Amino acid sequence: MHLLSNLKELKLEQLPQLKCIWKGSTHHVNLQRLKVMRIERCHKLAFLFSPSLAQTLLHLEELQIRFCTELEHIISTEPESDGHGTVSNTCFYPPVCWLKLKTLKITSCRKLEYVFPITLARGLQQLERIEISHSRQLKQVFNNMAKEEDNGHDILLPHLQYLVLEYLKNMSSLCPRNYFVMSPPLKRFHVDNCPKWVHFGNTQVLQAQSKGLQLCAFKEMICCSKNLTLNRSSGFQNLIPDLDSASQRWQRRMLI
Numbered sequence: 546m547h548l549l550s551n552l553k554e555l556k557l558e559q560l561p562q563l564k565c566i567w568k569g570s571t572h573h574v575n576l577q578r579l580k581v582m583r584i585e586r587c588h589k590l591a592f593l594f595s596p597s598l599a600q601t602l603l604h605l606e607e608l609q610i611r612f613c614t615e616l617e618h619i620i621s622t623e624p625e626s627d628g629h630g631t632v633s634n635t636c637f638y639p640p641v642c643w644l645k646l647k648t649l650k651i652t653s654c655r656k657l658e659y660v661f662p663i664t665l666a667r668g669l670q671q672l673e674r675i676e677i678s679h680s681r682q683l684k685q686v687f688n689n690m691a692k693e694e695d696n697g698h699d700i701l702l703p704h705l706q707y708l709v710l711e712y713l714k715n716m717s718s719l720c721p722r723n724y725f726v727m728s729p730p731l732k733r734f735h736v737d738n739c740p741k742w743v744h745f746g747n748t749q750v751l752q753a754q755s756k757g758l759q760l761c762a763f764k765e766m767i768c769c770s771k772n773l774t775l776n777r778s779s780g781f782q783n784l785i786p787d788l789d790s791a792s793q794r795w796q797r798r799m800l801i
Contacts, residue, residue, distance in 0.1 A: 548574045554581040563587045567598065575601045580645075585611040592621040599641045609650040616654045619661065642668030647704075653679045659688035663721065666700045673704050678711035687720040702728045711737040718742065
């Protein structure tokens, strides 16, 4: 029998001494019915899930994290014990797949450098909303954990409608340079005070500036966007450069 297998909602708030949600082996814990998880002001948490525990989150729909100042990872990258003395490296686990996740909100997590490994991006088929703010060390939403160069691929987020990024002073991109994000139903793309943003996946900035944001960094994305907000981006010279080329590239990808 797995522990917590009937848990549907988990809220942890104002637990300043909490260092881990589950101590020790998590191989006998199953969060298969968990739908909502909200973590707030748990200042000593370094990560939320072990790799094995993350794989059980088959029905997670909402993940909100606020004011967790020591949080470094959503999913731990440390080797994991099975409770019998055997330690497994995270690279030997199959990719995590959160097919039900719809809402992701993160604010004021100052040590978080990325949100998900790039392998998880392929499993976010229901994701509708991403809101991230005031996390000063965040560099990317999706990160290539392996670090070695690869050919990359398209990341399809077929239901993403709202992408809001605010006060992320070290964020340079949504994903690694050799990956390309597609989100046909995007309705709102709001970027405020992200001075280091230089490219949107595979589309490179044509005129990079040390401050501000260049719209050409994500010109493929705006072909379907209905609401675009840019603030504190003083370096613009051309608001929408080479839009015809972006539109043609988008149409080619939709026909593949």
